[in-house]
Amino acid sequence: MLKPLTQAGDEAVAPDGKTPPSTKWVLASLSLSMLLSSLGTSIANVGLPALAKVFAASFQEVQWIVLAYLLAITTLIVSVGRLGDLAGRRRLLLLGLLLFTLASVLCGVAPTLWLLIAARAAQGLGAAIMMALTMAFVGDAVPKNKTGSAMGLLGTMSAMGTALGPALGGTLIAGFGWRAIFLVNVPLGILTFLLAYRALPVDRQGSADRAGFDRVGTLLLGTSLAAYALAVTVGRGRFTGLNLVLLLAAVLAGGLFVVVEARVASPLIRLAAFRNAVLSSSLAMNALVSTVMMATLVVGPFYLSRALGLGEAQVGIVMSAGPIISALSGVPAGRGVDRWGAAVMTTAGLVVMATGLSALALLPGVLGVAGYVAAIALLTPGYQLFQAANNTAVMRDVAPERRGVVAGLLSLSRNLGLVSGASAMGAVFVLASGTSDIASAHPGAVASGMRFTFAAATLLIIVALAIAAGSRALAPRPALDAAREEA
Template identity: 60%
Template sequence: MAVATQGRDGLTSAPQEKEAVGWALASLSLATLLSSLGTSIASVGLPSLMQTFGASFQAVQWVVLAYLLAITTLIVSAGRLADMFGRRPLLLGGIALFTSASALCGLAPTLWLLIATRAVQGLGAALMMALTLAFVAETVSKERTGSAMGLLGAMSAIGTTLGPSLGGLLIAGLGWRAIFLVNVPLGLLTFALAWRGLPASNKNAQTAQGGFDAIGTVLLALTLAAYALAMTLGRGNFGALKIGLLVATGIGVVLFVVTQSRVKTPLIQLASFRDPRLSASLAMSLIVATVMMATLVVAPFYLSRGLGLDAAMVGLVLSTGPLVSTLSALLAGRLSDRFGANRMMVAGLTSLAAGTFLLSLAMTKLGIASYVVPITVTCFGYALFQTSNNAAVMTGVGAGERGVMSGLLNLSRNLGLITGASLMGAIFAVASAGAQNVLGSASAARGMQVTFETATALALVALLLALFSPRFAGRARPRNS
């Protein structure tokens, strides 16, 4: 029914309001797709880059690492800048930067220039990732926030799923440069939709007046970079370099906390973490991402060695998880809106724990079903949790902190993925080495069991946080509204 509602610029009819929200969600969905596609599409091009530039794998892997490091180290700062100077210009700038850097990546004459432009592309992606969630809270009513978060989750899963297959087709037909140049028309379309659909976003006067915390930004970026490098370099080898980076991370955390407690306008309001709901939400996001990374790191070995599938069939079976996540995210948004975000977080984590437990059984006698059924349960739980958790955090935070909180949510997820890639890979390697035949099905099954037993334990920890954090919320100072 068309009823008159007061819009930002005066009296606006309900159909016009709905159309405006539709345009905004279209631009935010494409921005989410672009940032996730930028992560997944580059990996398939590494062999071609090794051949083109005559470089080692250790050198070309920086094409992927530079992008991920830029996002991880800068995403919180990107959110704070948006809170200070307005989210619309920052998001438009992020889309433009990502698109321009994509063109430069496709034209790069040398490997080191490609790596440098990938880092710039990652900066644009950090702005897009930090601001899409913040814009949802600004443009969509609380009653529809879950559905909007589900849509963005589905687009992220589509980008992750589409990347390898699209990249393979582009490389086969047009060469490696096409995997970066394809982002240019998509980026231009996203920019046009964002220009048309995103509402004017006023900067927060109080945040902007206090200035930007440059010291905190540098400290956080260096600390996150040290941790990310510790987790990505020399996986499975706990050597002097990794120890040094972890020590540097610990020192950086201490220095960052000290500076944030002393500056007038900190990058992150440490007092916000007194709210058990927020602290638990970020911790759960990190834990769940760590758990989900096991499916990407361990599953290919189980399917190829444990079940004896060929490469084509492994790829087909692995697509089950992203497909389930994509479809489930849309349903998860509606469930979150109808039954409440907190209830759906608990339901999602319960499903996640059940799925990882089934995966830990590694019943090779059941064939492909031993993976497909548990991963369906796991990915449904993941989509339900992720959508509900994002909705709960972004609807409960004040307008002046939506950018930085969106950045923190994405940061916790990225840190979980980085941690999971290293931790779960190491657990699988150690468990598999304990079997008599390291390359045999028994070895892969044993590694699968131990890895997902660990994943189940972590999922149960997240479930306990979801169950008990609301009970302590009343004792903490409520968040801004």
Template identity: 60%
Template structure:
């Protein structure tokens, strides 16, 4: 699907929709229509991120209400994340095949209906199953909102649109714990799921009325790859379970799952080279900057997850903060990301994705160095200030990297490329929760072994963010190397 030629955008206009067909879809008549289209995408992104963060605060309540141990109730969160991770590439590709608007409507409907099932679930097993369905709907919402940017805004406004989506993702992450706590206190745990019903209905209305209709003719529809979808889901599910089971420990089951993930990945690559309509054409990975963009996204997400995993231990163990104070300090990160998202997108439009991506990585490197080196005597400001720098850099990198990657995606492959971007982020978050937690534990254990009384949490913090800083150096090297290869005219390779 090739977007029509766009006319110049007047200075007062914010975004511009491509002209729509006379029948069967919404009509784009000006900036107002494009704003409503972006509002529908922003709400979809908000709902999917809210679905992740709002439940965490309710886990103790759910454990008590359903009479299950805390280790089991964590599957309420894990089922949602696993469903998104395993399905996000497949639903992105399916959107390219059957139509993105149609599948986004289906994803919103599934997410909303599954939310009602979650609220009515009488047992943990049914709640986990409903959360998995909710995650499938969220996977469609995450992948297709990014894919729609190329159809709803002009190329020179893509950075602003990506910044808006990043802002809404951060708002959902930051709002979830607070909103969830209020809803549980006032109306009980089912309300953290029922809140999605009116928001989901509004999202369905906005998408149906304001997003461009699917325009693939029957003869133009690419094929779908069920074998590749199953193999990729198997590999990703096994990897995610290997990284998350055992609550930070590592045993025989984790190793077996990791071997299964490696086998599934090999079979997936083998199948993609042999089927007529692969889920991910291997040639897509040679798009300019795509390999580097995916790899840096994974590294960046790994570092961001470190702040969520390590932060509570440092703030409570080393600084002696209470639970409410820890939550307040940690909310600084999502809040900064939400505030910086839109300005970051505008900066990408004006100054270029590559330079802004590097600036974002440099800010993240500075934030990691600050978290690793800030003395304990600086207290809470010594944690919050570097965290604010790190998350501001993350918002800038996300807007720049997503814009650059999606700009090179062909119209018929935007869904799968957006799915790959979301997948690389999720893999980074999953890996970060395990790997960075292990680095923190090793650093703290080493300090304890040598008798550094009162210092294990500080030592673990320094070890974690020293490793994070090295990851950021690697991410910058990947981005610079990819840029250099493209300037030299070499065939673009992965990374």
């Protein structure tokens, strides 16, 4: 019988130094939570054409099935992380799993498109809780010298969810119809809930900030993030008056948020935390890396189909190479972080990524599909290594009562990078291709856009390397530890 852990971090170590069975069950429940939240994103994309036919809707309308999920996560992930610090991470994660599962049922039985979109937003709230608190729980259940391995495992499960989604979704739609892509989450959600209920460590008593939850700050931050996310996604790549209004609203709400956080007794985010060189640089690097990785998802399909002439099935097979390699490299990357240290592995991951991006700009033009896959095979392990090292550097020594909000900030920086990358890197690709209609562009123009886009992506990773070097120079080890405790 599984017994819940009652202590955190270093107490969860067996006498022989190995991970105790109870901790392995905790990691199993956290891994399934990460898998579900990632699957919820990728499995819906493949169903958009079928949903457009079923509901007689335009592409712009059914696109909100994906956007509602992503917007809910982006807008709320920091707030739910902080709420977990205050109310208890175990009970909130269980609530998130329950909400995700029930929302999946609503998605599967939705009679109208707009009810489906509303249910997807609720599902996104559950996913935000799951994403933020899985990383926060690592500090409660895993010894510090195994943090990198745990982060690598979570990265592997996230990649598996991303890789599994399109294939599983296509199979379910073909065999059972579109409702199955949402209902498949129900048995998985119930299994994860039961496992988490039995395995997760009980919530600490008396560690919460008694001043309460920052409702005004939460509202302002959510408004700012939602406005920004909408500003870079609406308009189908065109910058209109609506985009400008949304950006101005994001800036205004963000400015008010900073003012409020400087004055309230219990802020959602302590502004002093950003004086921590490790935290600030890690968030900046995370956003840059996510922006770059989105380029492979935005540019890759067009290059493979238009420039290399692959069919849809072939494009799907080639595009699945990245997530599969990422899933296989996550755990080894985490073990490397535990052995050689987060700082060294962060730099190593970025160097490998820069090499892979340079290869993406050059090799496909020479070797075709083989060159593309070879470059991806170099890029994705570097990405996993960076993720495991960067997350470990931030989360390993965070004070227990702040783990939720810091994990939320890490996830937020990743989501903002993905949202920004879809807009910015897509715009770079279109500009470099010299045409506004990529779907019918000349293969040579698409190839030129590909080279320029990944050359620009390489420069962004070089910027991330400079940030990593500056962080180490500004934050000697003793000061770094104290700053993390303040965060």
